[in-house]
Amino acid sequence: MNKPHVPVEARRAFTIVGQSVRRNDVLEKVTGEGLYTADINRPGLLFGKIKRSNVAHAKISRIDTSKALALLGVKAVLTHEDVPRFLHYGSPHPRSASCTRDQYILDDKVRFWGEGIAAVAATSEEIADEALDLIEVDYEELPGVFDIDSAQAPGAPLIHEVGPGSNLVLPPVRVERGDVENGFAEADFVLEGVFEGGRPVPAYMEPNVCMADWDGSNKLTFWTSTQTAFMVRGSLAEVLGLPLNKVRVLVDHMGGGFGAKQDLFQHEYLCALLARQTRRPVRMEFTRAETFIAGRSRHPCRILLKQGFRKDGTICARDMKIIYESGAYGSHSPGVTTVGTNAATSLYRCENVRLEGCAVYTNTPIAGAFRGYGVVQAYYALDIQMDEAAERLGMDPAELKLKNAVREGDIAPSGHPIVGRGLEACLKHGITAFDWIAKRTETPRNDPAQPAIRRGWGVGCEMHGSSAYPGIREQGNATVKMNEDGSVTLLTGAAGLGTGAHTALAQIVAEELGVTFESVSVVHGDTDVVPWDIGAFASHTTYLVGSAAKIAAGKLRAAVLARAAEKLQTPTEALDMVAGRIFIADAPDRGLTVADAMGPSKGIPADHLIETGSYTPTKSYSFAAHFVEVAVDIETGLVDVRHVMPVHDVGRVIHPIAAAGQIEGGIQQGIGHTLTEDYLIDRTNGRSLNAGLVDYKMPLSMDMPKIETVILEAAPDPGGPWGAKGVGEDPIIAIGPAIANAIHDAIGARFHHYPITPEDILCALAAQKKE
Amino acid sequence: MKQPIEMYINGEARSVTVDPYRSLLDTLRGEVGLTGTKKGCDVGDCGACTVIVDGRPLNACLMLAVEAGGCRVETVEGLQASPDQLHVLQDAFMRHGAAQCGFCTPGILMMAKSLLENNANPSDDEIRFGLSGNICRCTGYTKIFDAIRSAARQLQETPA
Numbered sequence A: 001m002n003k004p005h006v007p008v009e010a011r012r013a014f015t016i017v018g019q020s021v022r023r024n025d026v027l028e029k030v031t032g033e034g035l036y037t038a039d040i041n042r043p044g045l046l047f048g049k050i051k052r053s054n055v056a057h058a059k060i061s062r063i064d065t066s067k068a069l070a071l072l073g074v075k076a077v078l079t080h081e082d083v084p085r086f087l088h089y090g091s092p093h094p095r096s097a098s099c100t101r102d103q104y105i106l107d108d109k110v111r112f113w114g115e116g117i118a119a120v121a122a123t124s125e126e127i128a129d130e131a132l133d134l135i136e137v138d139y140e141e142l143p144g145v146f147d148i149d150s151a152q153a154p155g156a157p158l159i160h161e162v163g164p165g166s167n168l169v170l171p172p173v174r175v176e177r178g179d180v181e182n183g184f185a186e187a188d189f190v191l192e193g194v195f196e197g198g199r200p201v202p203a204y205m206e207p208n209v210c211m212a213d214w215d216g217s218n219k220l221t222f223w224t225s226t227q228t229a230f231m232v233r234g235s236l237a238e239v240l241g242l243p244l245n246k247v248r249v250l251v252d253h254m255g256g257g258f259g260a261k262q263d264l265f266q267h268e269y270l271c272a273l274l275a276r277q278t279r280r281p282v283r284m285e286f287t288r289a290e291t292f293i294a295g296r297s298r299h300p301c302r303i304l305l306k307q308g309f310r311k312d313g314t315i316c317a318r319d320m321k322i323i324y325e326s327g328a329y330g331s332h333s334p335g336v337t338t339v340g341t342n343a344a345t346s347l348y349r350c351e352n353v354r355l356e357g358c359a360v361y362t363n364t365p366i367a368g369a370f371r372g373y374g375v376v377q378a379y380y381a382l383d384i385q386m387d388e389a390a391e392r393l394g395m396d397p398a399e400l401k402l403k404n405a406v407r408e409g410d411i412a413p414s415g416h417p418i419v420g421r422g423l424e425a426c427l428k429h430g431i432t433a434f435d436w437i438a439k440r441t442e443t444p445r446n447d448p449a450q451p452a453i454r455r456g457w458g459v460g461c462e463m464h465g466s467s468a469y470p471g472i473r474e475q476g477n478a479t480v481k482m483n484e485d486g487s488v489t490l491l492t493g494a495a496g497l498g499t500g501a502h503t504a505l506a507q508i509v510a511e512e513l514g515v516t517f518e519s520v521s522v523v524h525g526d527t528d529v530v531p532w533d534i535g536a537f538a539s540h541t542t543y544l545v546g547s548a549a550k551i552a553a554g555k556l557r558a559a560v561l562a563r564a565a566e567k568l569q570t571p572t573e574a575l576d577m578v579a580g581r582i583f584i585a586d587a588p589d590r591g592l593t594v595a596d597a598m599g600p601s602k603g604i605p606a607d608h609l610i611e612t613g614s615y616t617p618t619k620s621y622s623f624a625a626h627f628v629e630v631a632v633d634i635e636t637g638l639v640d641v642r643h644v645m646p647v648h649d650v651g652r653v654i655h656p657i658a659a660a661g662q663i664e665g666g667i668q669q670g671i672g673h674t675l676t677e678d679y680l681i682d683r684t685n686g687r688s689l690n691a692g693l694v695d696y697k698m699p700l701s702m703d704m705p706k707i708e709t710v711i712l713e714a715a716p717d718p719g720g721p722w723g724a725k726g727v728g729e730d731p732i733i734a735i736g737p738a739i740a741n742a743i744h745d746a747i748g749a750r751f752h753h754y755p756i757t758p759e760d761i762l763c764a765l766a767a768q769k770k771e
Numbered sequence B: 001m002k003q004p005i006e007m008y009i010n011g012e013a014r015s016v017t018v019d020p021y022r023s024l025l026d027t028l029r030g031e032v033g034l035t036g037t038k039k040g041c042d043v044g045d046c047g048a049c050t051v052i053v054d055g056r057p058l059n060a061c062l063m064l065a066v067e068a069g070g071c072r073v074e075t076v077e078g079l080q081a082s083p084d085q086l087h088v089l090q091d092a093f094m095r096h097g098a099a100q101c102g103f104c105t106p107g108i109l110m111m112a113k114s115l116l117e118n119n120a121n122p123s124d125d126e127i128r129f130g131l132s133g134n135i136c137r138c139t140g141y142t143k144i145f146d147a148i149r150s151a152a153r154q155l156q157e158t159p160a
Helices: A026-031 A066-070 A125-134 A148-152 A180-185 A229-240 A266-278 A288-293 A333-343 A375-393 A397-404 A422-433 A436-442 A501-513 A541-568 A594-598 A656-675 A730-747 A758-770 B024-029 B088-095 B105-118 B124-130 B142-157
Strands: A046-052 A058-064 A074-078 A101-103 A116-122 A136-141 A173-177 A189-197 A209-214 A220-224 A247-250 A282-285 A301-309 A315-327 A353-361 A450-466 A476-482 A488-492 A520-524 A575-578 A581-584 A587-593 A609-615 A620-633 A639-649 A710-712 B003-009 B012-018 B050-053 B056-059 B072-074
Touching: A026 B088, A026 B105, A046 A125, A046 A266, A046 A288, A058 A116, A066 A074, A066 A125, A074 A125, A074 A266, A116 A125, A116 A266, A148 A315, A148 A353, A173 A333, A180 A301, A180 A315, A189 A375, A209 A266, A220 A229, A220 A266, A229 A247, A229 A266, A266 A282, A301 A375, A315 A333, A315 A375, A333 A353, A333 A375, A375 A397, A375 A450, A375 A730, A397 A422, A397 A450, A422 A436, A422 A450, A422 A620, A422 A639, A422 A710, A436 A450, A450 A541, A450 A730, A476 A501, A476 A541, A488 A501, A488 A541, A501 A520, A501 A541, A541 A575, A541 A581, A541 A587, A541 A594, A541 A609, A581 A594, A587 A594, A620 A730, A639 A656, A639 A730, A656 A710, A656 A730, A656 B142, A730 A758, B024 B050, B050 B105, B056 B105, B088 B105, B088 B142, B105 B124, B105 B142, B124 B142
Parallel strands: A046 A282, A220 A247, A315 A353, A488 A520, A639 A710, B003 B072
Antiparallel strands: A046 A116, A058 A136, A074 A116, A173 A353, A189 A301, A209 A220, A209 A282, A301 A315, A450 A620, A476 A488, A476 A609, A575 A581, A581 A587, A620 A639, B003 B012, B050 B056, B050 B072
């Protein structure tokens, strides 16, 4: 544990950190010049396509590719007989102990409807598509399991030969603190509920795409839309039997990922193998339907939550069992199960907790990493049950949540003490700024002008860690170079999946060095050039890589000042540097520019300086409380989210507009998964029912509420640069229960699942009438 | 059998020879080499490929290249008046943080350009309705609305 036990560094004033500078990657985005993987071409390019199974669980008894191979323009066809039989990870984190090796590149067994069973490379996409139809496959069908219950029923067909058995992905995760039985015995009342979560997908705008090209030295160059370029390098090298320096992974711009583009996908291995076989570059690009079928969703889940409360609102016991549906492969289930289960130790204080988390294989598409990573599900249940407790107690729900909010010194899910009182600050701020009490107590639910409308107000809370500690011992790296003219180059392996991470990193470097933001350029996305990086996930890039960049910039500053001291004939300690000018602190008129310091002068040749920073973090937690207003139409069942005030504590804010953009985008996805988004699988045969952007309903421009984003710097964490913490995942966690609680406030119906559809609303209203 | 067509792309006459089944989107990205226009779904659901054809915004994936023969086609690459002079919308999108991953941005910029050409002072509801065919999954749209409002104001003060 190298988390510094010192207060967050004091500093005179910031000149660049805290400013919404123009993002260093945005000009290319608004001019169309930015290159995404599908925009890159190579001479002689072939197009790869995947043949997908039309059964959910089967042995392949025969697969005949002869007709496909005979088609003019087809250059290669691969089946399970042609590829290395290598059991690999879906989520290959080399610094994590909890990966699941359960996938072959291609297998003679099919485990979900739409799984890839063969791959084709051809001179055009049309020919490749035609070739897929010419591949003949005979299946020996096996009985399938399409939900948690049938997968866990005695005698259920087993999907995998590996793992602990009983269709479990990993042995159950168990967490126990205090004495739960005793806690329940002391309770004045107990609440118990079953909660269920659907299958939302990230639906990033850029479909998965990659391109492979081999050179004469048997080196693979691989362009791909990934959050984890070094994981792609590692896994491809392992499967292809190559040293790491013979695989070069490139990613420039990418069109979103939201966690899911951390996995190694089947098409990525196949693209590399097709290119090796044909000795030509091959590109594989998912159709939009394939981003559903072969992408990664959030884990559907069932949660049994039981809590004991005292009359004063104290929680005296918490017992939770959470079952995540992993789909046909393990992917991120070990991490999701561990993080989601441990999350329930916290948020609302309770000394006696007993938690169990499982992940279960089913013959359905793969669930993986997705913004919120198991915590969305756990806190949806926990926060809604707090709302129920408030109702039972006759207390205001925000007051009850404030009373129980996690605070300074409490043991976090990661096992180390919470820093600061971020959640309390968010709740207190929102109660006042949203005018919560008056809205809840003085505003009529009915609106005379709109007789079918019922209004309601709700609050939901969350906390989320920056970094994947303790599951993964992360490491952030940065190299910062000062060139002979005083310009600065930052080399980072952190992916730019759209959040503005490279801008924040350049701000941190410029601030620490004492140069202008514009003088720092960022090199990224080339595993041959940049320092090793674990990938962009777990809301950690600013926290983790930002800290490494700050360390490197600090060393570089010292080196530059030493060089200037020589030129100025003065001790280094006497010097200061601001905005690219070095001067004697006591005599600010005496100085020189960074360019002069670096350039040649009599007897001193020009130089360039290189420094590196490496950082191994533990974890910080960010906090949020979302206050929402909904309008429920009791005739149509439609829920309109009208107003959201997200109040977030993210420690030191590096770039306010980018941070707000994360929050507002997270709310959009969260509204979707709470009300409309669900990737539906036919539970009788495993078929996908709505793999497209019309049938999978996301909130769009007409659906977005008024959002009044509030960002507090309430609880800076010493582990991040000047106290900065993560923000990427937090918003999607708090918005869900806030909406569910607001719906209850509007119509008196309590929902324990998502999405809450108009049909659910109308059924609940009809049931109320019967009573 | 490939067919020769001529289009006026961003004010320049371009001759290309395309398969009759080739979409305008694939033609722009492939044969013409303008990859700023993005393919998010290829079935007209997402709006990432929005271009302006003879003054009308449409999904380039839903139009065949041969249908665009003789037409004026505007893409994101033609938004700038010159290399160092950005369109007001491009500038506003950068200032307001309206582009995150940027994949939907070219399509939204073209849709917004068309919106402002037809309605110089759109209300908030008109902006929302105008973008209803363009999916953005990163921003929650708030910063995009801000940018379009700001660009509209600026265009009214100093028309382009």
